[in-house]
Amino acid sequence: MRLRADLEISLEVQACAMCGADRFETLTTQDRHGLGLATVGCASCGLVQTNPRPDAAGLASFYSRHYRQYYQGVADPSAQYIAEHRKDDRLRYTADHLAKVFDLAAGRFVLDYGCGEGSLFVALRQSGFRGRLAGVETNASFATYAAKYGQAEVHPKLDAFGNIDLVLMNHVLEHLLDPIGTLKEVRSKLNADGWLYIDVPDAARYESVSDLHLAHVLHFTRRTLTRLVQTAGFDVVACETHDPPHHPRSIRLRARPRHGATGTDITPTSPATEADAWAILRRAETRKWRWAIRRRLAGVRALRATYRLIRRWSDWPADSLRGRSGQAKRQGTK
Numbered sequence: 001m002r003l004r005a006d007l008e009i010s011l012e013v014q015a016c017a018m019c020g021a022d023r024f025e026t027l028t029t030q031d032r033h034g035l036g037l038a039t040v041g042c043a044s045c046g047l048v049q050t051n052p053r054p055d056a057a058g059l060a061s062f063y064s065r066h067y068r069q070y071y072q073g074v075a076d077p078s079a080q081y082i083a084e085h086r087k088d089d090r091l092r093y094t095a096d097h098l099a100k101v102f103d104l105a106a107g108r109f110v111l112d113y114g115c116g117e118g119s120l121f122v123a124l125r126q127s128g129f130r131g132r133l134a135g136v137e138t139n140a141s142f143a144t145y146a147a148k149y150g151q152a153e154v155h156p157k158l159d160a161f162g163n164i165d166l167v168l169m170n171h172v173l174e175h176l177l178d179p180i181g182t183l184k185e186v187r188s189k190l191n192a193d194g195w196l197y198i199d200v201p202d203a204a205r206y207e208s209v210s211d212l213h214l215a216h217v218l219h220f221t222r223r224t225l226t227r228l229v230q231t232a233g234f235d236v237v238a239c240e241t242h243d244p245p246h247h248p249r250s251i252r253l254r255a256r257p258r259h260g261a262t263g264t265d266i267t268p269t270s271p272a273t274e275a276d277a278w279a280i281l282r283r284a285e286t287r288k289w290r291w292a293i294r295r296r297l298a299g300v301r302a303l304r305a306t307y308r309l310i311r312r313w314s315d316w317p318a319d320s321l322r323g324r325s326g327q328a329k330r331q332g333t334k
Contacts, residue, residue: 010054035214221274
């Protein structure tokens with residue numbers, strides 16, 4: 001199967017990224033960009049994934065040539081890009097959480113795997129972190145910007161680093177074709193008492209086919225994320241849902257490297273445990289005609305401008321929307 005000519009990417013049916021099985025149930029055949037991607041559930045472990053999907057070479061080509069322009073309309077990062085996409089607000093929220101749950105004392109070595117333009121580096125510094133910061137970023141333009149903007153050491157591959165205290169994978173794991181292999185490599189770079197932090201979109205709370213797109217080849221729930229991390233050799237300490245600003249509703253997880261053989265306490269998953277997430281995607285399939293109409297309407301310039309105006313209006317402070325009557329009501333309930 002070949003996608004649109006401008007993307008120059010072919011898709012192939014591949015084994016399940018978590019359990020290696022080769023039987024799937026199709027849940028929906030629509031996606032955000034109308035590429036006709038199939039989102040399926042593994043008939044063995046229940047993991048939701050894009051299948052057929054690109055191979056490693058195809059996905060690498062997509063990220064190097066199309067990803068930033070296709071999703072965010074930029075080839076190079078800038079202060080304007082950060083402000084328009086609310087990267088500063090979003091990553092400040094993440095940094096504040098990290099400061100609460102991890103010991104980020106001076107001397108710690110923190111690595112952001114998939115650091116983008118470096119906004120998380122800046123947010124961590126603003127939260128008081130004074131240790132060593134580094135990142136992995138394959139896009140050369142973004143890596144250069146992140147190193148300068150975040151005052152960090154940035155390389156395209158993880159093998160440049162070692163003895164890491166904390167690895168952050170903030171909305172990265174869902175992009176990976178070999179998540180278990182990548183996590184095993186991360187584990188080999190962590191100190192014995194190191195930590196792994198993962199944040200991904202929550203497939204159990206998807207709203208429409210807009211949550212499905214080529215960049216995200218994996219779709220996790222709390223159970224499947226926990227199982228995958230355990231399979232890679234980690235002990236999961238915490239896994240919870242949360243709602244980050246200017247980002248999809250998500251799951252965040254903390255884990256430590258397991259010492260010794262893989263245990264028998266790996267979280268079991270199956271189509272039955274993932275039934276709720278599967279049902280959400282099946283409903284999206286029955287309503288995909290609505291999304292097709294919305295995509296056509298989005299192509300009308302006047303409607304796009306109106307939509308952006310509504311979005312800006314909806315982001316105004318609540319007090320501005322409620323007016324004096326709202327203020328009086330709140331005062332009466334104090």
